[in-house]
Amino acid sequence: MDDASDPDFNRRDVLVGTTASFALTGGGTAAAQPIAVSAPVVSKVAFRVNGKDQVLDLDLRTTLLDALREHLNLTGTKKGCDHGQCGACTVIVDGRRINACLSLAVMHEGDEITTIEGLGTPTDLHPMQAAFVKHDGYQCGYCTPGQICSAVAVLDEIKAGIPSHVTRDLTGTVELSPAEIRERMSGNICRCGAYSNIIDAIEDVAGVA
Amino acid sequence: MKFDTPATTNPIDQLKVIGKPTDRIDGPLKTTGTAPYAYERHDAVDNPAYGYVVGAGIAKGRIAAMDLAKAKAAPGVLAIVTADTAGKLQKGNFNTANLLGGPEIEHYHQAIAVVVAETFEQARAAAALIKVRYTKTPGQYDLEAVRKDAPPAEKGKNDVKIGDFAGAFAQAAVTLDATYRTPDHAHAMMEPHASTAQWDGDKLTVWTSNQMIAWGAGDVAKTLGIPKDKVRLISPYIGGGFGGKLFVRADALLAALGSKAANRPVKVALTRPFMFNNTTHRPATIQRIRIGATKDGTITAIGHETWSGDLPEGGPETAAEQTKLLYAGANRLMATKLAVLDLPEGNAMRAPGEAPGLMALEIAMDEMAEKLGIDPIKFRVLNDTQVDPAKPERLFSQRQLIKCLETGADTFGWSKRKAPGTARDGQWLTGMGVAAAFRNNIVMKSAARVKLDAKGVVTVETDMTDIGTGTYTIIAQTAAEMMGVPLDKVVVKLGDSTFPVSAGSGGQWGANSSTAGVYAACVKLREAVATSAGIDPTKAVFANGRVRSGNKSVALGDAVGVNGLVAEDLIEFGDLGKKYQQSTFGGHFVEVGVHAATGEIRIRRMLAVCAAGRILNPKSARSQVIGAMTMGAGAALMEELAVDKRHGFFVNHDLAGYEVPVHADIPHQEVIFLDETDPMSSPMKAKGVGELGICGVGAAVANAIYNATGIRVREYPITLDKLLDRLPEVV
Numbered sequence: 046m047d048d049a050s051d052p053d054f055n056r057r058d059v060l061v062g063t064t065a066s067f068a069l070t071g072g073g074t075a076a077a078q079p080i081a082v083s084a085p086v087v088s089k090v091a092f093r094v095n096g097k098d099q100v101l102d103l104d105l106r107t108t109l110l111d112a113l114r115e116h117l118n119l120t121g122t123k124k125g126c127d128h129g130q131c132g133a134c135t136v137i138v139d140g141r142r143i144n145a146c147l148s149l150a151v152m153h154e155g156d157e158i159t160t161i162e163g164l165g166t167p168t169d170l171h172p173m174q175a176a177f178v179k180h181d182g183y184q185c186g187y188c189t190p191g192q193i194c195s196a197v198a199v200l201d202e203i204k205a206g207i208p209s210h211v212t213r214d215l216t217g218t219v220e221l222s223p224a225e226i227r228e229r230m231s232g233n234i235c236r237c238g239a240y241s242n243i244i245d246a247i248e249d250v251a252g253v254a
Numbered sequence: 255m256k257f258d259t260p261a262t263t264n265p266i267d268q269l270k271v272i273g274k275p276t277d278r279i280d281g282p283l284k285t286t287g288t289a290p291y292a293y294e295r296h297d298a299v300d301n302p303a304y305g306y307v308v309g310a311g312i313a314k315g316r317i318a319a320m321d322l323a324k325a326k327a328a329p330g331v332l333a334i335v336t337a338d339t340a341g342k343l344q345k346g347n348f349n350t351a352n353l354l355g356g357p358e359i360e361h362y363h364q365a366i367a368v369v370v371a372e373t374f375e376q377a378r379a380a381a382a383l384i385k386v387r388y389t390k391t392p393g394q395y396d397l398e399a400v401r402k403d404a405p406p407a408e409k410g411k412n413d414v415k416i417g418d419f420a421g422a423f424a425q426a427a428v429t430l431d432a433t434y435r436t437p438d439h440a441h442a443m444m445e446p447h448a449s450t451a452q453w454d455g456d457k458l459t460v461w462t463s464n465q466m467i468a469w470g471a472g473d474v475a476k477t478l479g480i481p482k483d484k485v486r487l488i489s490p491y492i493g494g495g496f497g498g499k500l501f502v503r504a505d506a507l508l509a510a511l512g513s514k515a516a517n518r519p520v521k522v523a524l525t526r527p528f529m530f531n532n533t534t535h536r537p538a539t540i541q542r543i544r545i546g547a548t549k550d551g552t553i554t555a556i557g558h559e560t561w562s563g564d565l566p567e568g569g570p571e572t573a574a575e576q577t578k579l580l581y582a583g584a585n586r587l588m589a590t591k592l593a594v595l596d597l598p599e600g601n602a603m604r605a606p607g608e609a610p611g612l613m614a615l616e617i618a619m620d621e622m623a624e625k626l627g628i629d630p631i632k633f634r635v636l637n638d639t640q641v642d643p644a645k646p647e648r649l650f651s652q653r654q655l656i657k658c659l660e661t662g663a664d665t666f667g668w669s670k671r672k673a674p675g676t677a678r679d680g681q682w683l684t685g686m687g688v689a690a691a692f693r694n695n696i697v698m699k700s701a702a703r704v705k706l707d708a709k710g711v712v713t714v715e716t717d718m719t720d721i722g723t724g725t726y727t728i729i730a731q732t733a734a735e736m737m738g739v740p741l742d743k744v745v746v747k748l749g750d751s752t753f754p755v756s757a758g759s760g761g762q763w764g765a766n767s768s769t770a771g772v773y774a775a776c777v778k779l780r781e782a783v784a785t786s787a788g789i790d791p792t793k794a795v796f797a798n799g800r801v802r803s804g805n806k807s808v809a810l811g812d813a814v815g816v817n818g819l820v821a822e823d824l825i826e827f828g829d830l831g832k833k834y835q836q837s838t839f840g841g842h843f844v845e846v847g848v849h850a851a852t853g854e855i856r857i858r859r860m861l862a863v864c865a866a867g868r869i870l871n872p873k874s875a876r877s878q879v880i881g882a883m884t885m886g887a888g889a890a891l892m893e894e895l896a897v898d899k900r901h902g903f904f905v906n907h908d909l910a911g912y913e914v915p916v917h918a919d920i921p922h923q924e925v926i927f928l929d930e931t932d933p934m935s936s937p938m939k940a941k942g943v944g945e946l947g948i949c950g951v952g953a954a955v956a957n958a959i960y961n962a963t964g965i966r967v968r969e970y971p972i973t974l975d976k977l978l979d980r981l982p983e984v985v
Contacts, residue, residue, distance in 0.1 A: 085375065106379075111374060115373075118296045123444070124446070124523070131444065167283055167288060183285065184722030184878075187291065193285060231917045233917070234916055236441075238881030241884075241921075
């Protein structure tokens with residue numbers, strides 16, 4: 046037996062050949078730096094969400110994702126990992142898709158934010174939402190809003206000629222191919238494995254199916 | 255309703271609604287983000303506080319001391335619950351380790367505290383201020399090291415010895431003796447385990463994400479030591495489960511305890527990096543397979559031994575099970591060994607047993623076919639069995655394995671397959687692989703309540719869950735078919751422990767069993783409606799929203815009157831499952847490209863041909879199969895929980911380290927369902943299909959890689975480093 050205030054490995058040990066996330070899990074294990082106990086710092090932030098002005102007083106630590114989900118009750122944007130690995134929180138900010146979990150709400154002063162709720166409603170679906178239903182591009186539904194927000198933005202990116210990792214000619218027109226769509230959608234994980242159907246849905250909307 | 259004789263013709267056979275590729279009825283909610291999941295119940299719960307879970311930093315030992323002072327003093331903190339303050343807790347029937355650890359620690363990241371605060375940010379910050387001092391004890395974390403001393407699982411009660419395996423194997427003209435390894439796998443469903451709990455006096459309501467509502471309500475009650483009827487579980491939408499949400503986990507318990515301590519509704523979600531070590535996983539296996547055959551390819555001896563590990567009192571990964579039933583062979587040996595490991599709890603993940611078992615067996619069959627110089631499909635056909643090899647008098651209810659393989663071969667272009675390492679497409683070595691898919695059909699008791707109102711609307715209530723499987727839709731289709739109404743006249747309510755107890759979602763039993771329960775309730779409702787309409791129930795026809803017989807025809811709404819009618823029943827299964835072996839079958843076909851220089855592996859094509867009884871909804875069933883194929887591709891090529899054998903935990907505990915397939919990994923996928931109805935399974939004549947799709951697909955990928963490169967890899971996942979030093983010379 047050995048007695049340990051922390052496990053008998055240090056941060057360097059962990060980083061060698063493993064992942065840094067171990068040290069950040071709040072497991073009471075690796076609090077290398079002291080954390081100050083102080084009242085939360087709150088700041089006012091104003092942005093537009095789905096065409097509606099919002100003014101919030103938020104803890105500076107609050108992510109855009111939690112601002113949407115916990116403060117504006119817009120829970121269509123999902124929290125799958127909270128650190129940029131899954132894409133479930135994808136929203137469109139000023140025309141570009143981002144992971145809402147990776148940016149703090151207060152960074153979005155004056156921004157125009159579109160969430161899944163801003164694309165369509167159950168009785169008035171956006172064409173991408175309708176295509177996901179038609180092609181069964183989802184199963185459990187949890188990654189779905191992020192997939193749809195991403196898909197809408199991906200078609201705009203291709204139209205705008207923004208190249209991706211698989212684009213052959215960086216200066217030419219970007220081809221609307223399955224490979225381009227798959228590459229660009231690869232930040233949105235679907236563990237149910239609806240990928241084949243999601244590509245069908247996106248191609249349908251893009252008019253290439 | 256007791257189902258103990260084979261199904262005859264019934265209203266489901268009309269196939270006006272059942273069997274149609276209907277869009278999911280929950281689709282508009284899911285695609286607009288308006289389907290509410292467990293952590294999002296702003297509609298049901300006012301002003302919840304936030305719970306943040308603290309996990310153990312050691313794998314085995316004791317908490318020597320916990321300093322909560324700083325955390326308690328942190329802004330916004332309402333309560334902290336630990337084993338010291340939780341009161342007496344019992345372990346749930348379905349849990350191996352305690353959900354709240356301390357002072358004993360049973361595994362790494364076992365929950366040891368929940369911090370409840372006004373906001374998520376405050377709870378998280380305060381949780382990081384808890385100081386824990388541990389006394390570690392040595393643990394066992396290496397399956398390889400303990401393998402040789404592992405005793406038979408469950409005293410060997412499932413082990414099989416038929417004939418003289420050792421003698422037959424020794425005398426066989428052609429033999430294979432190979433060992434295969436599959437690593438620990440994570441469910442990694444997209445919605446983290448989450449619960450919102452609220453007490454009303456001694457009554458507890460938990461909005462949670464759980465596949466098995468009645469098991470869950472029972473285990474919440476047992477763990478807390480309160481009567482089951484004081485616990486209500488609500489779980490209408492579940493963001494993926496795959497077996498990881500079969501059981502109550504720490505989120506539900508700690509939300510309940512935190513809520514009691516804070517006297518507020520409390521919601522708790524496990525963070526992504528916490529899930530991998532805190533919850534369950536599919537255990538790693540080591541599998542030794544021996545096959546002996548005559549020169550013409552007839553198997554005379556087949557042996558499958560499997561080793562896995564789990565915490566004390568845990569269970570094995572039953573990877574030898576399918577080998578009992580899949581192929582003929584007079585002399586048979588199947589054994590399952592279970593070692594004690596102090597890693598996190600091993601438990602069911604999609605197709606437990608068969609998924610890793612077929613990853614090994616179906617490579618072995620490919621290896622054996624090659625040794626024999628027989629096409630791998632022909633070799634499987636040659637050794638097909640139409641009876642349970644252990645009890646030859648026991649037939650399969652349906653068994654179309656050969657047709658699955660032959661249909662797949664035709665569709666996929668199997669005849670174009672070349673000798674290993676000889677097909678080339680530019681820089682890419684290409685190859686095709688095949689594997690059999692096999693998974694038993696399990697039937698489970700399932701109840702439902704069906705109401706018909708004065709507007710002719712049918713409402714189904716059952717505690718059944720839809721974990722992405724399409725349950726809402728197939729239950730609606732069942733009720734619509736039975737009551738003779740269009741789909742939009744059916745409302746389906748699921749996942750509430752106040753509803754009749756269903757089969758739940760697991761073991762691919764959900765679709766067949768739960769719809770059979772709805773069928774039973776509808777049979778009862780039809781009788782009541784006909785009687786109410788003054789029509790002889792035995793002659794009543796339900797169609798177009800009306801009940802009729804002869805010249806008499808009454809609208810359903812009028813038949814039931816202003817108060818409507820309600821019926822409740824359940825389906826119970828007799829011994830048809832004992833008399834007949836009920837299984838589902840398939841053939842997986844995969845084409846891969848392996849880069850000649852880098853060893854990069856790309857899946858180019860995938861096809862599954864499935865025979866799984868009546869397909870209730872070909873659209874959602876196909877999705878189940880392609881999803882399972884995708885998960886199987888992950889198991890073949892990338893998924894592996896890396897074990898730290900010094901400290902006893904899974905190192906790659908997030909979605910960057912534990913890689914699952916993404917869009918770019920998966921090509922267009924094809925699925926063919928063979929025409930089949932199975933009257934032995936239920937009045938629906940359906941069987942499970944949600945797990946069949948993952949069974950064997952990993953081996954089909956492995957066999958395709960072998961065909962492309964001539965390199966046989968027996969340790970999953972098959973990553974390029976395992977190919978690199980053996981790739982053909984690049985000129």
